Amino acid sequence: MVTPERAGMRQSAGFRGLVASLPIVTGYLPVAFSFGLAALQAGLPASTALLISALVFAGGSQFVMVGLLSGGGGLLTVLPTVMLMNARHLLYGAPVAALLPAGQPRPPAPALAFGLTDEVFATAISQLPQVGPADRARWLIGLQLGAYAGWLAGTASGLAMGVQLVAQLPLLADMLAFVLPGLFLALMLGLGAGWLVPASCAVVVTCLLLPRLPGAVVVPLAMLAGAAAGACVQRKEGSGVVA
Structure with missing residues (x-):
């Protein structure tokens, strides 16, 4: 009740x-x-x-x-x-x-x-x-x-x-x-140090793809890569896995 x-x-x-x-x-x-x-x-x-x-x-x-x-x-x-x-x-x-x-x-x-x-x-x-x-x-x-x-x-x-x-x-x-x-x-x-991995991942993807693809395509792909990296970090931390 x-x-x-x-x-x-x-x-x-x-x-x-x-x-x-x-x-x-x-x-x-x-x-x-x-x-x-x-x-x-x-x-x-x-x-x-x-x-x-x-x-x-x-x-x-x-x-x-x-x-x-x-x-x-x-x-x-x-x-x-x-x-x-x-x-x-x-x-x-x-x-x-x-x-x-x-x-x-x-x-x-x-x-x-x-x-x-x-x-x-x-x-x-x-x-x-x-x-x-x-x-x-x-x-x-x-x-x-x-x-x-x-x-x-x-x-x-x-x-x-x-x-x-x-x-x-x-x-x-x-x-x-x-x-x-x-x-x-x-x-x-x-977020403390938690932003370093997703931000670094997004930067790397941007640098690799920007010479080959239009910016309108690269930006969302870099966002997706950064978000995926952040989700992986959260999942590892939540399961007690130390990277």
Whole structure:
């Protein structure tokens, strides 16, 4: 039987996850703002840009979508490209699922998978082990909801005010370009030494393939390689195997 005290603890787990999302939201707001601005400058309707953020929820892929759509690309061009770029997310589920104890109630897998962005994954991997097993699913949902809300809010702000702000502050557009790489770097440093293997793997794959293949193909392949390497490291650590 779930007592009122226990129910309150589980509710607070979701709130703690929401609080844990604040660093992600801080990084998402300017990136999503930049996306809203880029979508307007590419001639997309504001409603379409907001719908893309709501349904895709993947920063790099959304910028690629804007470029392809504004260049006249059709669904046969846009969808495979976006799916390839987001394929690395398929590798994120297993390490996170391993941290959610069996037998505990959890939201449906598609709901958890939708919010598992790069930044949410990095935060979950580093902080979920410190959350009580019974509270982890609620904490993760809170983390994902906060990140999602921040992304939508940033997109809406860019659509509403982006053009006017850039007209008054021309350097703003250049500054926004550094926010996403800075966010990735901060999250990787927060993982400690755990980011070295996947990052090194991605760099090696990039160096090997870039002279032979287009950048649009190399980048998602390098992401997949890095994500696979990170998943292997997590699996070895979880099974007690010392590399």
